[in-house]
Amino acid sequence: MELIKDTIVRYKKIYGSDPAVIVMAPARINLIGEHTDYNQGYVLPVAIDRTIIIAAGNRRDKMLFLHTVDLQASISTSLSHLEYDSAALWSNYPKGVAFILQRLGYHLHGANFCIRGNIPIGAGLSSSAALEVASTIAFNYLNDFKIPLIELIKISQAAETDFVGVQCGIMDQFISLMGKSNHALFLDCRSLDYRYIPCPDKVRLVVCDTGVRRELTRSAYNQRQLECEEAVSELRKGYPLIQSLRDVSIEQLKEVEQQITPVSMKRALHVVSENDRVLESVKALENRDYNKLGRLMVESHDSLRDNYEVCNRELNLCVDITLGTEGVYGARMTGAGFGGSVVCLVTEDAIDLLVDRLRSDYPRQVGHSLTIYLASSGDGASIINPKVSMIPTSVAQL
Ligand code: GLA
Numbered sequence: 058m059e060l061i062k063d064t065i066v067r068y069k070k071i072y073g074s075d076p077a078v079i080v081m082a083p084a085r086i087n088l089i090g091e092h093t094d095y096n097q098g099y100v101l102p103v104a105i106d107r108t109i110i111i112a113a114g115n116r117r118d119k120m121l122f123l124h125t126v127d128l129q130a131s132i133s134t135s136l137s138h139l140e141y142d143s144a145a146l147w148s149n150y151p152k153g154v155a156f157i158l159q160r161l162g163y164h165l166h167g168a169n170f171c172i173r174g175n176i177p178i179g180a181g182l183s184s185s186a187a188l189e190v191a192s193t194i195a196f197n198y199l200n201d202f203k204i205p206l207i208e209l210i211k212i213s214q215a216a217e218t219d220f221v222g223v224q225c226g227i228m229d230q231f232i233s234l235m236g237k238s239n240h241a242l243f244l245d246c247r248s249l250d251y252r253y254i255p256c257p258d259k260v261r262l263v264v265c266d267t268g269v270r271r272e273l274t275r276s277a278y279n280q281r282q283l284e285c286e287e288a289v290s291e292l293r294k295g296y297p298l299i300q301s302l303r304d305v306s307i308e309q310l311k312e313v314e315q316q317i318t319p320v321s322m323k324r325a326l327h328v329v330s331e332n333d334r335v336l337e338s339v340k341a342l343e344n345r346d347y348n349k350l351g352r353l354m355v356e357s358h359d360s361l362r363d364n365y366e367v368c369n370r371e372l373n374l375c376v377d378i379t380l381g382t383e384g385v386y387g388a389r390m391t392g393a394g395f396g397g398s399v400v401c402l403v404t405e406d407a408i409d410l411l412v413d414r415l416r417s418d419y420p421r422q423v424g425h426s427l428t429i430y431l432a433s434s435g436d437g438a439s440i441i442n443p444k445v446s447m448i449p450t451s452v453a454q455l
Contacts, residue, residue, distance in 0.1 A: 058447070060175065061110055064126065065443060068112035068171040071124050071131075076112035076171070078198045081449060082191035082438040083108045084182040085232040086264060086391045086400045088241055088342075088350075089357050090335040092365055094226025096285055096328045097247040097301040099335035101342075102228055103256060104236020105264075106435040109174035109187040111151075113195040116167030121155060123148050126173035136165055141220065147172075150185055151192040153220030157212050158196055160219075168199055177428065179270040181390070181397025185221070186229030189213035190438050194234075194452055198440060206453060207249065210234050224279050235453050236437035243339050247303060254342050256434055260386065261403050265379070265415055266428040267371040269396035278393055281324060281365065288325035291316045302328040327364035331357060351387025351402050355380065358389035367394025371423055375399040378418045382411045400432075 061079055068076045084107040090100035116122070121139075124131040125147055132148045134140075139156045142148050151170055158165060170192070176184040193213045197204050204212070213230040217223050227249070232242055240253040271277075285302055291313045292299050299305060302325055310325050317325075334353045341349040358376050362368040372390045376399055379388040384407020391400040403411055412429055420426045439449035 060173065061441065061447075064110045064112045064171055064173050067124075067126055067173075068114070068169070071171060072114065072122070072169045074114060076169075076443065077114045078112075078195060079441040079443060080111045080113065080191045080194045080198070080438065081108045081440075082187040082194065082233045083236055083435050084176040084184060084187055085229060085236065086182060086262060086398075086432060087228065088400070088402075089338045089354055089389070090228075090331060091357060091361055091389075091391070091394070092281060092367070093303075093328055093331050093335065094228040094246040095224065095282055096226075097303040098328060098332040100226075100228045100244050100246060101241050101254075101335055101338055102232040102236075102244070103241045103262070103432075103434045104232050104238075104437055105182070105262075105432040107174070107176045107182065107430075107432075108435070109172065109176060109184065109191045111191045111195050112171040113199055114169050115199050116169055118167045119165075120167045121152065122167075122169045123151055124171050126171065136167060139220075141222075147188070149221050150188040150216060153216030154189055154192040154196060154212060156220050157215045158193075158202075161212070163196075163200065163202055165196060166200055168196065170195065177266055179397065180266040181392025181394070182264070183229040183233065183392065185217065186213065186225075187233050189216045190230055190233040192216075194438055194440060206234065209452075223275050224282050232437070234438045236435060238434050238436045240434065241342060243335075247301070254339060256342070257345065259405065260347050261405055261408060262432045262434075263379075263401045263403055263408060263411060264391075264430040264432050265375050265399045265401065265419075266430070267369075267375055267396060267398065268425055268427055269369060269371045271369075271395040274393055274395050277367070277395055281367070284318075284321045284324040285328060287321040288313070288317050303332060305329050323364040323366070327360045330360055347386045347402060351385070354387035354389040354400075354402060361390055361394060365394070369396060371396070371427075372399055374422055375415070375419060375427065378415055379403075379411060382414050383407060385411060
């Protein structure tokens with residue numbers, strides 16, 4: 058609440074009036090189901106208690122003013138000339154949302170945004186999707202568009218694919234809006250059917266941010282998608298009904314092994330096996346079989362390391378350290394990879410020992426420290442109308 062109040066105070070200082078709305082949208086960790094969403098597969102993310110906050114208000118002109126408290130930067134742009142800004146990467150997410158809304162035919166008022174948050178940037182916890190979701194909700198509220206939930210999610214995703222240029226799936230934006238505290242969300246990224254699965258607090262999620270950020274994430278990510286497509290195109294020759302790797306079995310994949318590149322084969326193997334692992338994980342979580350869930354997480358990491366090739370030395374080391382610690386059920390990289398974070402599933406009792414080991418072993422081997430968070434699951438995006446009440450209302454339940 059302190060962070061929210063402070064964001065309101067700063068908004069007033071910068072723009073000279075009260076904000077009309079405060080929007081909060083959370084980060085996520087993904088328990089399992091990595092690089093499956095854009096292959097129309099399954100994912101199992103959890104919204105966490107780290108969030109982006111936007112205090113927003115309307116303007117009379119057609120300008121968009123953006124200020125980020127954390128990066129201490131501001132930009133302003135006309136809503137009729139929205140362009141990608143490589144010198145202010147953070148600004149592309151709200152701008153991208155405005156761009157998509159206008160492309161869809163919505164007429165936007167000018168707006169002022171004061172943005173802040175406590176999600177580490179580039180840590181694989183999806184700060185960008187949280188910013189997109191918060192921006193979409195803010196524009197929706199300020200202009201009284203009454204856009205349905207699923208469209209809010211798709212608009213947020215389109216800001217990333219069509220304006221920012223990362224051909225991402227829908228997982229991050231979906232969980233940021235639809236997350237539910239003490240639950241993981243099992244999502245079918247083709248039908249968008251979803252189900253909440255209770256996450257009892259007997260097991261805890263420890264996030265280890267390796268501190269490694271990769272510049273090339275965008276091109277490497279898009280490249281992976283093309284490699285998956287290559288396998289699908291070949292498979293379609295024999296099985297015309299196949300739309301994506303979601304529809305493919307390991308046996309079918311083996312049939313085309315000689316026709317596709319070894320790289321494409323490895324990527325497809327990861328996706329096909331990862332979808333199965335998500336389904337198994339859902340059962341394990343429902344049965345409270347954390348040993349099984351942990352094992353599946355480790356298999357997922359191994360496949361992301363060997364087949365999808367999105368793990369670096371630091372991520373692998375982090376997983377190795379955690380797995381050698383008593384009380385750890387499993388660990389894996391979370392998010393796109395190429396740097397970022399590892400998520401560990403542990404018993405409450407194991408946390409202290411795990412933290413000690415990470416803090417001593419990791420820096421010794423890589424030469425720099427890592428940041429450790431104890432993540433609690435949280436709710437999806439919410440809004441506050443400060444004139445009415447300071448109690449947040451969940452957007453999914455509006
Ligand atoms: C990023 C993308 C998601 C998803 C993950 C990998 O977080 O935004 O859509 O593809 O990578 O699972």
